[in-house]
Amino acid sequence: MKIIVSIKQVPVRDSQLRIDSSGRWIQESDLSFEINEPDAYALEEALQLKEKHGGEVIALCLGPARASQTIREALAKGADRAIHIEEENLTAFDTLGIAKLLAKAAEPEKPDLILTGLQSDDLGAGQTGVVMAEVLGLPSATIIMAVETAGSGIRVKRELEDGWFQNVEMPLPAVLTIQSGINKLRYATLMGIKKAKTKEIRRVTVAELGGAPAPVATIERVYLPQRTKQTQMLDGTAKEAAAKLVEKLKFEVRVI
């Protein structure tokens, strides 16, 4: 099975975010970056499918030069090679443009399966995989919690709301968006890290892929959300704050 995993590099989860001078994005210069968490699960799923059925795993990433760190880590975990669409200014594209670029890069590889995380931790649009599928004319399924082969196709378990699930069969090639928690993530081994240094990362530019269409949705402004509730902040040392809270629970909320 030839599997492409589309991964994204995002700011690490606990980052203190500051809005940049344009007011349209965040200051990236002082941040650390890591693989988007649902994409890490997609990569792991691809590696497990390869271990079961053989084949090849190709990591595909659209991102600036700094993303090569995340790509190396994917290779260290076991991806066979990578394609890096190197582009510094990601804010110039919308989801459609990004998905079209990823699809264009994926198409000549003729993969059996394309996996990606169900959404990104930064923009959270949750569309890249589905739009890629539509651009490539492939079937897709989202928020996937299990993947197995079924005849010449696959059988996947979709997560629905409220603890409901649904099994769906579909032919290959197909695109799946993977839910966090589908599997247990592996760590890269020392051997893996060593091997990764010799694995191929093919770099392509947006221009080489024929460019992307002008965005139809643009971020006009980024700002701090307004609080909807009056929160009583309880301060002091841990002990003082705890005592204040118990006081509230006892006399205002009346549950103690």
Next chain:
Amino acid sequence: MSGSVLVMMEQRGGAWSRMSWETLAAGQQLAAQIGGTASAAVAGQGIGALANELASKKLDKVYAIEHQLLGAYTADAYTAALEQLIRKTSATMVLFPHTYQVRDFAPKLATRFNQVLISDTIGFRIDAGAPVFARQLFQGKLNADVKAVGPAPHFASIQAGAFRADQLENGTAQVETFTPDLKPDAIRAKPDAPFRESARAVDLTAADIIVSVGRGIKEKENIPIVEELAKALGAELAASRPICDSGWLPMERQVGSSGQTVSPKVYMAVGISGAIQHLVGMKGAKTIVAINKDSNAPIFEVADYGIVGDLFEVVPALVEEVKKAKS
């Protein structure tokens, strides 16, 4: 400016998705802002009664998209059916509730019109004739205004709880049945019936007090720290998704869009940042307490009481104080 808003309602097995009504209210408000009309659509097989229910709302038209191939949801059939309806009605804006089903097909539908779905939005305004939608970034840490540029139709999905269903205006609407042209062999996915995993052993919805733990707990070995607090308070222990994903607590203790929806007297969120997927599961709690080291964590936006601090110091102190108060 004028135009027409089409709201795609969601039903499963003849039951409405609650979020659909909130989205319908959003659609009426958006129509008022653009000086246009709002219509609603529902797709399925044998959905006449559902469509008639919509006829009592203030809408221009109600479209019952009837087809036997829409009986069980598939992305291919829904996308094709809605594409045909949107082209026929020339809707300028299409709104969806931001459900798991919508996430499965709406991006595909928008792509057919060379558009993007502006997803999970929480509000909108019209700026120089173009719709601008507010949505969250970075798991709710920041908001962004996203402008739909270029020609209509524009597509957006509405976050759970962003609009109120009780603001829906009543009226009368004409119901029209729309029969899309669907071909069985164009539907590539073969879905089984939805199912639930074995009955839940833990019913969090019955608890008066819930102590819920998130990523801030750092390691499985630290879970007893919050367990102790739950015990002291006589509370049920719950968790955000990542804790259950990691297997630190069983899935049946998960609160959020994929887990249980709870509304206890007190919900104490410990080390939970408050991504929307979690908030939708607990926003209905009477009193929300948040303990988190990051003062900018979105959980504080819904909290009644907040403690900014290290949970490894605050929680043991809290256990002491609760025990003292109870003795």
